Amino acid sequence: MSAARPAPLTGPPVRRTRLVDVADATGLDVSTVSRVLNSDPRQTVRAETRARVLATAARLGYRPNALARALKQSRSNALALVVPMVRNPIWSVVERGALDRAAERGCAVLVVSEPTDRPRPPAAYQAMVLESRVDGLVLATTLRPRGGAGGDLPVPHVYLNRRGPRPGHDVVMDEEGAVGLWVQEMGRQGRRDLVLLDGPQDVDTVHRRARAAGFAGDGATGTRVRMVHAPATEHGGWTAAVRLFSDPRPPDGIGVGSLPQLTGLVAAIRSCGIAVPTALGLVSFDEDASLSYLGMPVTSVAMPLAELGAAGVDALLDQVDGRSPHDVLVAGPMRLVRHEPAPLPRRGSTRSAPP
Amino acid sequence: MSAARPAPLTGPPVRRTRLVDVADATGLDVSTVSRVLNSDPRQTVRAETRARVLATAARLGYRPNALARALKQSRSNALALVVPMVRNPIWSVVERGALDRAAERGCAVLVVSEPTDRPRPPAAYQAMVLESRVDGLVLATTLRPRGGAGGDLPVPHVYLNRRGPRPGHDVVMDEEGAVGLWVQEMGRQGRRDLVLLDGPQDVDTVHRRARAAGFAGDGATGTRVRMVHAPATEHGGWTAAVRLFSDPRPPDGIGVGSLPQLTGLVAAIRSCGIAVPTALGLVSFDEDASLSYLGMPVTSVAMPLAELGAAGVDALLDQVDGRSPHDVLVAGPMRLVRHEPAPLPRRGSTRSAPP
DNA sequence: CTGTTAGCGCTTTCAT
DNA sequence: ATGAAAGCGCTAACAG
Numbered sequence: 001m002s003a004a005r006p007a008p009l010t011g012p013p014v015r016r017t018r019l020v021d022v023a024d025a026t027g028l029d030v031s032t033v034s035r036v037l038n039s040d041p042r043q044t045v046r047a048e049t050r051a052r053v054l055a056t057a058a059r060l061g062y063r064p065n066a067l068a069r070a071l072k073q074s075r076s077n078a079l080a081l082v083v084p085m086v087r088n089p090i091w092s093v094v095e096r097g098a099l100d101r102a103a104e105r106g107c108a109v110l111v112v113s114e115p116t117d118r119p120r121p122p123a124a125y126q127a128m129v130l131e132s133r134v135d136g137l138v139l140a141t142t143l144r145p146r147g148g149a150g151g152d153l154p155v156p157h158v159y160l161n162r163r164g165p166r167p168g169h170d171v172v173m174d175e176e177g178a179v180g181l182w183v184q185e186m187g188r189q190g191r192r193d194l195v196l197l198d199g200p201q202d203v204d205t206v207h208r209r210a211r212a213a214g215f216a217g218d219g220a221t222g223t224r225v226r227m228v229h230a231p232a233t234e235h236g237g238w239t240a241a242v243r244l245f246s247d248p249r250p251p252d253g254i255g256v257g258s259l260p261q262l263t264g265l266v267a268a269i270r271s272c273g274i275a276v277p278t279a280l281g282l283v284s285f286d287e288d289a290s291l292s293y294l295g296m297p298v299t300s301v302a303m304p305l306a307e308l309g310a311a312g313v314d315a316l317l318d319q320v321d322g323r324s325p326h327d328v329l330v331a332g333p334m335r336l337v338r339h340e341p342a343p344l345p346r347r348g349s350t351r352s353a354p355p
Numbered sequence: 356m357s358a359a360r361p362a363p364l365t366g367p368p369v370r371r372t373r374l375v376d377v378a379d380a381t382g383l384d385v386s387t388v389s390r391v392l393n394s395d396p397r398q399t400v401r402a403e404t405r406a407r408v409l410a411t412a413a414r415l416g417y418r419p420n421a422l423a424r425a426l427k428q429s430r431s432n433a434l435a436l437v438v439p440m441v442r443n444p445i446w447s448v449v450e451r452g453a454l455d456r457a458a459e460r461g462c463a464v465l466v467v468s469e470p471t472d473r474p475r476p477p478a479a480y481q482a483m484v485l486e487s488r489v490d491g492l493v494l495a496t497t498l499r500p501r502g503g504a505g506g507d508l509p510v511p512h513v514y515l516n517r518r519g520p521r522p523g524h525d526v527v528m529d530e531e532g533a534v535g536l537w538v539q540e541m542g543r544q545g546r547r548d549l550v551l552l553d554g555p556q557d558v559d560t561v562h563r564r565a566r567a568a569g570f571a572g573d574g575a576t577g578t579r580v581r582m583v584h585a586p587a588t589e590h591g592g593w594t595a596a597v598r599l600f601s602d603p604r605p606p607d608g609i610g611v612g613s614l615p616q617l618t619g620l621v622a623a624i625r626s627c628g629i630a631v632p633t634a635l636g637l638v639s640f641d642e643d644a645s646l647s648y649l650g651m652p653v654t655s656v657a658m659p660l661a662e663l664g665a666a667g668v669d670a671l672l673d674q675v676d677g678r679s680p681h682d683v684l685v686a687g688p689m690r691l692v693r694h695e696p697a698p699l700p701r702r703g704s705t706r707s708a709p710p
Numbered sequence: 711c712t713g714t715t716a717g718c719g720c721t722t723t724c725a726t
Numbered sequence: 727a728t729g730a731a732a733g734c735g736c737t738a739a740c741a742g
Contacts, residue, residue, distance in 0.1 A: 016485055018735060029713050034737060044711050063485040067431065068735035071422045071718050078465075078488075085451055087644070089442050092468075096440055099468050108488060110433075111466035113447075113454050130371055130418040132719090133433075133463060234648045238697055260645065267648035271699050289442070290615065293589045293622035342593055344626050373719060384729045389721060399727055423719035426734050487735090 017062045026056045033057070037064070066108075070132070078108040079316055080134040082125055084142045085113040088232070088258055090286050090305055091140075094161070097309025098138065105317060110134055114141050122153060122164075129155040135320045138312045139164070142203045156319035158328075160312040162204035168325040171312045175205055177334060178301045179212035182255045182283045185299060185336055187223060191253035191281050194225045197240055197265065198257030198285075199232035206257060209285070226251065230261065237264025245272045253281040259288055266294050291339040300337045304330050372417045380411045388412070392419070421463075425487070433463040434671055435489045437480055439497045440468040443587070443613050445641050445660055446495070449516070452664025453493065460672060465489055469496050477508060477519075484510040490675045493667045494519070497558045511674035513683075515667040517559035523680040526667045530560055532689060533656045534567035537610045537638045540654060540691055542578060544636050546608035549580045552595055552620065553612030553640075554587035561612060564640070581606070585616065592619025600627045608636040614643055621649050638691075646694040655692045659685050 019037075023030040028049065036045055036053040056062075070076040081098055083091055095111065102109045110133065114120060119141060128134050136156030152166065163170040179196070186194055196213045199206045206229070213225045228244065230236035237256065241264065244250055256262040262284050274280050276296040284291060287302035308330045315328050374392075378385040383404065391400055391408040411417075425431040436453055438446050450466065457464045465488065469475060474496060483489050491511030507521065518525040534551070541549055551568045554561045561584070571580045583599065585591035592611065596619065599605055611617040617639050629635050631651040639646060642657035663685045670683050 016487070016735095019737095020735075030735090031714080031737080032712055035712090038737080040738095046711065049711085061485075063482055065426075065735050066486040066488045067422050067426045068487075068718090069737075071420075071426055071720090072735080072737050074718070076422065085447065087444050087447065089444060092440065092442065092447075096468060096470070108465055108483075110463055113451060115451075127418055128463075130416075131421040132371070132423075133421045234645050235697075238648060242700060263645050263648045267650055267697065270650050271696070290589050290618045293593060293618045295622055295625050341626070342590075342622065344597060371719095374721095375719075385720080386722080386730080387728055390728090393721080401727060404727080420719050423734090424721075426736090427719080427721050429734070 016065070017060045018065070019062070022053065022057050022060060022062050025060060026052050028053065037062075074132075075320075076108075076132055076135050077106060078110060078134045079136050079138060079313070079320075080110045080112055080125060080128050081138045081140065082112045082114055082122075083140045085115050086142075086232070088260060088286070089288060090259070090303075093305040094140065094309040097306030098160075098313050099309075100306075101310035101313040105313065107313070107317065116142070122157070122159075126153050126155050126157075136316045138316055140312075142205075156316060158312050158315045158319070158325075161308060167327055169327070171308065171315050171328040171330065172205075172208075173303050173305075173308055173330045174334060175208040176212040177331075178285060178303060179209050179216060179255070181301050181334065181336060182285070183213075183216045183223070183225065185283060186253040186255075186281055187221065189253070189277070189281050192221065192223045193249065193251045194223065194253040194255065195228055195244060195251040196225060196255045196257070197228045197230065197237065197244075197261060198255075199229065199236075199261070201229055203232070209257065232258045232261055234260045234264040234267075237261030238268050239264070241265040241268035242272070245269075245274060250274075250280075252279065253283070255283045255285060257285050259284065259286045259290075262286070262291075262294075262298075266296065269296065287337055291337075292342055294339075295341050297341065298339045300339065302333075302335055302337050304333055307333075371420070372415045373420070374417070377408065377412050377415060377417050380415060381407050383408065392417075429487075430675075431463075431487055431490050432461060433465060433489045434491050434493060434668070434675075435465045435467055435480060435483050436493045436495065436667075437467045437469055437477075438495045439474075440470050441497075441587070443615060443641070444643060445614070445658075448660040449495065449664040452661030453515075453668050454664075455661075456665035456668040460668065462668070462672065471497070477512070477514075481508050481510050481512075491671045493671055495667075497560075511671060513667050513670045513674070513680075516663060522682055524682070526663065526670050526683040526685065527560075527563075528658050528660075528663055528685045529687075529689060530563040531567040532686075533640060533658060534564050534571060534610070536656050536689065536691060537640070538568075538571045538578070538580065540638060541608040541610075541636055542576065544608070544632070546636050547576065547578050548604065548606045549578065549608040549610065550583055550599060550606040551580060551610045551612070552583045552585060552592065552599075552616060553610075554584065554591075554616070556584055558587070564612065587613045587616055589615045589619040589622075592616030593623050594619070596620040596623035597627070600624075600629060605629075605635075607634065608638070610638045610640060612640050614639065614641045614645075617641070617646075617649075617653070621651065621653075624651065642692055646692075647697055649694075650696055652696065653694045655694065657688075657690055657692050659688055662688075 019030050023033045033053050036050050099109055122139050125137050138160050140160040158169050158171050160171050210227050216225045228240050230240035282298045284300040287300040291298045311328050311330045319325050374385050378388045388408050391405050454464055477494050480492050493515050495515040513524050513526050515526050565582050568580045568582055583595050585595035637653045639655040642655040646653045666683050666685045674680050
């Protein structure tokens with residue numbers, strides 16, 4: 001494992017430069033140095049002094065001690081992002097949106113992954129605020145709250161991609177609009193017998209999509225929408241799909257709530273020999289690059305996931321800054337993305353990809 | 356968005372209970388309370404006093420201020436985990452292993468996602484330590500370091516799943532062993548013409564697997580192993596595979612370094628009409644539940660990912676505690692997992708799944 | 711314009 | 727067995 005690599009060379013642990021070190025080196029007082037470094041709005045500092053401080057700080061590689069600053073200011077400039085530990089890759093997009101926005105706003109992020117097999121009540125995370133580790137919570141746990149009682153967090157927080165026990169703290173996307181886009185697309189393709197295959201009812205996004213699906217049927221066009229709930233896993237999707245296809249009257253259009261379910265569904269479609277898109281139209285509510293490699297055309301409703309994460313951070317920091325909490329609907333951009341299977345280059349071999 | 360939900364009820368921001376509050380409530384001094392709450396090893400506290408403090412602290416819902424404690428002790432009990440922001444779901448397993456172990460050891464984790472499109476040198480993260488936000492760094496960025504120069508971090512750190520510029524800070528898995536398992540499995544199936552399809556050469560794990568593959572050829576059995584590098588994406592896997600299959604002598608066994616590449620490869624296999632497992636054996640170096648739903652049998656080498664994350668945290672905390680750095684090889688458990696396509700229940704419909 | 715001063719909440723000698 | 731006091735590194739009045 002070594003060979004050409006240089007020797008271990010373990011230097012002494014780094015000596016942190018403090019404000020007082022910069023003060024001593026410049027012959028000024030710490031308060032003056034602090035003023036300069038924080039670019040105090042009412043700058044009453046001589047340009048020459050200013051320059052000297054800046055130069056010295058740079059030379060000594062001074063970095064302010066975030067702990068001391070936070071302690072003094074009663075503000076940690078950090079926030080906790082609680083995300084469910086699921087395999088669905090969409091969360092990484094949300095996370096990225098949140099992390100980027102937080103970084104823009106000078107805020108560190110503590111990511112807390114909640115194991116889905118042992119979910120904890122939101123109140124369990126409020127300790128992080130009480131311990132001053134973070135200024136507030138972005139709660140992206142999936143479960144809908146049981147009752148309204150006990151659910152009030154006395155610390156700054158927002159619920160991300162789900163609604164909390166009371167309004168005023170919800171940052172969600174337009175799931176109803178997404179369902180609308182799906183139904184509309186299916187109608188455009190002349191499909192009338194739709195199924196929305198999604199996760200368990202107690203996941204808030206599912207709940208909202210199911211509700212929208214309930215209203216989406218249309219007597220005039222003869223469109224009907226059935227709801228099928230299954231675990232948000234490959235196996236859940238597979239099982240539900242197999243059952244659907246053994247139905248006397250299988251759907252001619254399916255919307256799928258999560259990528260793992262879609263994987264299972266696609267496997268079932270292949271096993272059952274269903275023709276896509278001839279006999280069945282497929283729409284995923286998660287957009288992902290892998291959709292072009294399923295061997296059959298799939299359309300996705302691309303949701304504004306990164307924007308959701310960013311909006312969550314913004315809404316939370318608003319509360320931390322003392323503004324009163326408010327619900328946020330992350331509306332756009334939301335659009336249909338068509339994924340055709342990649343075509344073989346030039347002369348294909350044995351047989352070509354499905355249309 | 357409201358309907359049946361209760362009113363907003365925004366309580367006043369929580370008033371944090373401080374040590375002095377507990378002291379006042381008990382009539383004791385803060386130092387005494389501190390001793391009790393930290394269960395000072397040389398307990399010189401009366402049992403009655405002890406009980407009273409504990410009761411009062413519990414009643415007031417006292418939570419120690421992590422900032423103040425960290426400032427005093429010059430130790431934040433937090434660490435940063437720098438992970439590449441890739442879509443490969445294996446990282447979430449590593450992350451979970453790390454988070455769980457850190458929680459066990461009373462340590463908060465700041466997750467920093469590094470965008471792969473703009474990688475930063477490890478030194479960029481050392482600021483988090485210099486600012487006392489964290490005690491050390493777990494660096495899981497994928498790129499191999501350029502030169503040995505400049506790569507020395509004067510702060511506690513480990514490289515996770517990759518080697519750093521010098522030995523002594525590496526926590527890696529047995530990639531050579533994994534390649535060995537693959538070759539061995541292929542041999543058992545009577546396959547002799549193998550290809551290892553993996554990511555770019557400058558990813559350290561890829562580098563090590565490629566090296567192992569180079570030694571894996573065997574004149575005695577007539578086994579040869581070719582190396583194919585491609586971007587670690589669906590498209591990368593697809594393109595490389597299409598090229599392989601148009602070869603006069605395509606391989607009869609393929610190992611794939613990442614899940615996205617496997618997705619592309621499987622699409623190509625289907626498009627080109629290659630028979631699996633008859634004409635081709637497939638092994639993935641990432642284990643995932645979705646492998647059972649590809650419509651063809653795939654074997655995976657299940658790597659000890661959670662253990663890797665945990666070992667990274669342990670190795671880092673060792674350094675933080677002043678022990679001298681050392682390389683860690685996370686050996687096991689590592690095993691082959693066979694994934695057969697799920698069978699249709701009872702009477703299958705039109706046609707059944709591929710063998 | 712710059713320095714003095716008083717803490718933020720906690721731990722940790724050192725006294726008593 | 728408990729209390730007093732110093733101080734971690736920084737910011738923010740208030741003086742000068």
